[in-house]
Amino acid sequence: MEDLTDVYNELIMEHSMNSYNKKKLDSADYCQIGHNPNCGDEITLELKLNDNIIEDMAFSGHGCAISQASTSIMIDTLKGKTLDEAKEIIKTFIGMIKREITDEEELKKLEDAIAFKNVSNMPARVKCALLAWHTIEDILNKN
Amino acid sequence: MELTNIKADFPLLVNRKIAYLDSGATTQKPFPVINAINEFYKNYNANPHRGAYSLSMEATEIYENTRTKIAKFINAKHREEIIFSKNATESLNLIAYSYGLENLKKNDEIVISIMEHHSNLVPWQKVAKTTGAKLNYMYINDEFEISDEEIQNKITDKTKIVGITHVSNVLGTINNIDKIIKYAHKKGAIVIVDASQSIPHMKIDVQKLDADFLVFSGHKMLAPLGIGVLYGKKELLNNMTPFLMGGDMIEYVHEQTTTYAPLPNKFEAGTQNVEGVIGLGSAIDYIENIGYDKIHEIEAEIVGYAIEKLSKIDYLTLYLTPNREHHSSVISFNIKGVHPHDVASILDNYGVCVRSGNHCAQPLLRSMGIDSTCRASFYFYNTKEDVDKLLEALDKAYKIFEKYITNSAKKS
Numbered sequence: 001m002e003d004l005t006d007v008y009n010e011l012i013m014e015h016s017m018n019s020y021n022k023k024k025l026d027s028a029d030y031c032q033i034g035h036n037p038n039c040g041d042e043i044t045l046e047l048k049l050n051d052n053i054i055e056d057m058a059f060s061g062h063g064c065a066i067s068q069a070s071t072s073i074m075i076d077t078l079k080g081k082t083l084d085e086a087k088e089i090i091k092t093f094i095g096m097i098k099r100e101i102t103d104e105e106e107l108k109k110l111e112d113a114i115a116f117k118n119v120s121n122m123p124a125r126v127k128c129a130l131l132a133w134h135t136i137e138d139i140l141n142k143n
Numbered sequence: 144m145e146l147t148n149i150k151a152d153f154p155l156l157v158n159r160k161i162a163y164l165d166s167g168a169t170t171q172k173p174f175p176v177i178n179a180i181n182e183f184y185k186n187y188n189a190n191p192h193r194g195a196y197s198l199s200m201e202a203t204e205i206y207e208n209t210r211t212k213i214a215k216f217i218n219a220k221h222r223e224e225i226i227f228s229k230n231a232t233e234s235l236n237l238i239a240y241s242y243g244l245e246n247l248k249k250n251d252e253i254v255i256s257i258m259e260h261h262s263n264l265v266p267w268q269k270v271a272k273t274t275g276a277k278l279n280y281m282y283i284n285d286e287f288e289i290s291d292e293e294i295q296n297k298i299t300d301k302t303k304i305v306g307i308t309h310v311s312n313v314l315g316t317i318n319n320i321d322k323i324i325k326y327a328h329k330k331g332a333i334v335i336v337d338a339s340q341s342i343p344h345m346k347i348d349v350q351k352l353d354a355d356f357l358v359f360s361g362h363k364m365l366a367p368l369g370i371g372v373l374y375g376k377k378e379l380l381n382n383m384t385p386f387l388m389g390g391d392m393i394e395y396v397h398e399q400t401t402t403y404a405p406l407p408n409k410f411e412a413g414t415q416n417v418e419g420v421i422g423l424g425s426a427i428d429y430i431e432n433i434g435y436d437k438i439h440e441i442e443a444e445i446v447g448y449a450i451e452k453l454s455k456i457d458y459l460t461l462y463l464t465p466n467r468e469h470h471s472s473v474i475s476f477n478i479k480g481v482h483p484h485d486v487a488s489i490l491d492n493y494g495v496c497v498r499s500g501n502h503c504a505q506p507l508l509r510s511m512g513i514d515s516t517c518r519a520s521f522y523f524y525n526t527k528e529d530v531d532k533l534l535e536a537l538d539k540a541y542k543i544f545e546k547y548i549t550n551s552a553k554k555s
Contacts, residue, residue, distance in 0.1 A: 004492055008543050017547040039484050039500050040514045064484035
């Protein structure tokens with residue numbers, strides 16, 4: 001890659017190092033652990049629903065900048081969305097990272113999470129970017 | 144051999160122009176090894192031990208001659224004490240299943256070190272669980288070494304098996320296996336040595352060590368992937384039941400019963416990885432041609448240079464013993480406050496290959512209070528230029544992260 005700051009950009013770095021989403025919820029409806037055994041990244045995702053709207057989310061855990069920032073930015077993106085909207089955004093994000101979705105218009109719905117677009121150029125980091133998104137998929141599939 | 148340009152012997156290192164610092168994971172292969180495999184398929188390919196025709200006889204001869212070569216290489220007393228396997232992992236599983244499960248009983252003790260690779264750890268959990276034996280650990284001290292006191296505290300009269308890695312794949316610590324073997328034998332235990340990280344770098348003499356079992360993988364010492372060795376003392380191997388059943392490991396097969404072939408065939412069921420064996424033979428020739436003394440000399444200079452430079456960098460934490468003579472060719476490190484996976488990705492971008500993660504040694508890292516490290520591992524084909532590339536790339540990685548690293552993380 002020519003410029004690493006395409007991936008390690010300001011937004012991703014801020015979220016990875018000092019995330020305001022890294023905390024405990026007072027009362028969570030769902031709590032799910034996500035783990036990448038090969039690299040050891042581990043997150044615990046908490047989610048609070050209000051009817052079918054994601055009212056609040058938080059995470060704890062440890063891992064690389066990409067996995068931590070991706071978790072934090074995912075929370076920002078999905079908070080306040082309906083479950084159906086969230087599912088659509090998750091599908092789009094996974095599609096973007098796997099280079100299956102490249103249409104700029106379609107990617108707009110990802111809001112800040114579009115910052116991870118260049119991770120699709122780093123095959124070794126794809127699973128870091130997807131950890132949180134697969135974890136919330138697990139939660140929503142239960143719902 | 145002309146030693147001025149060893150790299151030229153390794154086509155990948157010439158073609159890819161990278162600083163390859165992951166030989167602890169697998170080494171690159173020199174032309175003679177690649178050519179030996181090529182030659183086998185062009186002129187000698189047949190299934191050993193099967194055909195009555197001369198081609199098969201020749202394949203058998205090459206295969207069996209390599210066994211003799213390996214026996215000499217590690218100074219085994221008998222050539223049939225050399226068993227070919229897939230890798231060190233398979234060798235260790237063979238010992239766990241065919242020796243461990245058969246010989247251990249409730250309240251016996253298995254002692255391994257906390258720095259074992261999962262391959263010399265998980266099989267012993269299985270043996271302990273199945274037999275009711277206890278699995279105990281020898282831990283490291285502040286210098287990332289196992290002290291004499293720890294050896295004597297953990298190996299007891301109840302200990303039946305001691306499993307120890309000769310060199311740690313994370314810390315590079317060279318364990319005092321001589322002392323461990325002597326003490327274990329005094330207590331009546333047998334000792335299994337994992338030489339995967341040592342045999343590429345130092346001479347192994349199984350008789351002098353008096354090791355009961357010793358295992359290694361070919362691919363960490365210039366040979367192809369998928370070939371490994373199990374050395375075992377003849378009397379132990381003779382008393383063990385086979386690990387895998389099938390062709391070529393039998394004597395007579397009846398409908399309900401089978402008698403087994405003598406050593407070494409008893410432990411080599413099915414068609415073997417002959418190209419791997421031939422590649423391993425050629426790798427041993429290559430290593431012996433350079434000589435372990437020379438290998439040590441080259442590595443001491445390059446690793447010494449790397450340690451000297453890396454220890455001066457404030458933003459790094461190094462995980463290695465201060466006793467240089469107890470350290471091999473692996474250096475684990477972290478940029479304080481930055482995850483090793485990010486560091487490795489950035490180094491990769493600058494053509495420097497290091498491994499990041501838990502290095503198949505989760506219990507060790509957990510005992511050190513960390514999740515993962517970056518690991519640079521060296522071999523005799525590395526140069527000071529490779530080290531310089533690493534240093535430059537580390538500076539670039541640090542610069543990307545510098546302004547985001549919190550003060551508390553910097554101190555950790």
